[in-house]
Amino acid sequence: MLDWNEYRKELMGRLGEFSQLSPDTMTGYKALSAAGNKTNHLDAKTRELIAIAVAVTTRCDGCIAVHSKAAVKAGATREEVAEALGVAVALNAGAAMVYSARALDALDS
Numbered sequence: 001m002l003d004w005n006e007y008r009k010e011l012m013g014r015l016g017e018f019s020q021l022s023p024d025t026m027t028g029y030k031a032l033s034a035a036g037n038k039t040n041h042l043d044a045k046t047r048e049l050i051a052i053a054v055a056v057t058t059r060c061d062g063c064i065a066v067h068s069k070a071a072v073k074a075g076a077t078r079e080e081v082a083e084a085l086g087v088a089v090a091l092n093a094g095a096a097m098v099y100s101a102r103a104l105d106a107l108d109s
Contacts, residue, residue: 008065045074052081053088057095 019026036047048071055063071081 002061004065004068007061008069011062011065043074045071045076045080048074049076049080049084053084053091056085056088057092 015026036042037044042050048067051063051067052071055067068081
């Protein structure tokens, strides 16, 4: 298994380098990332659970590393994370079903 703490550390180092090379990109990303905190319609734990589910559906290891740690910090339990991951699994299966219908449609064209 991956050493997530080491991976997170290495990722932050690389992102620091990227930030120096493209500071406006990083500034824009940080603004997008913080936008939900300003409206505060969802609490931090809920936002992190959503982030983990989205990270799985987009296959982003860096997102998983960052948001899993943030979810624990926000008070998410292992069971809550598992439930959010179940939603991600269902969404991926649903997307495969929809695209299966599209593939069949393409066959008929």
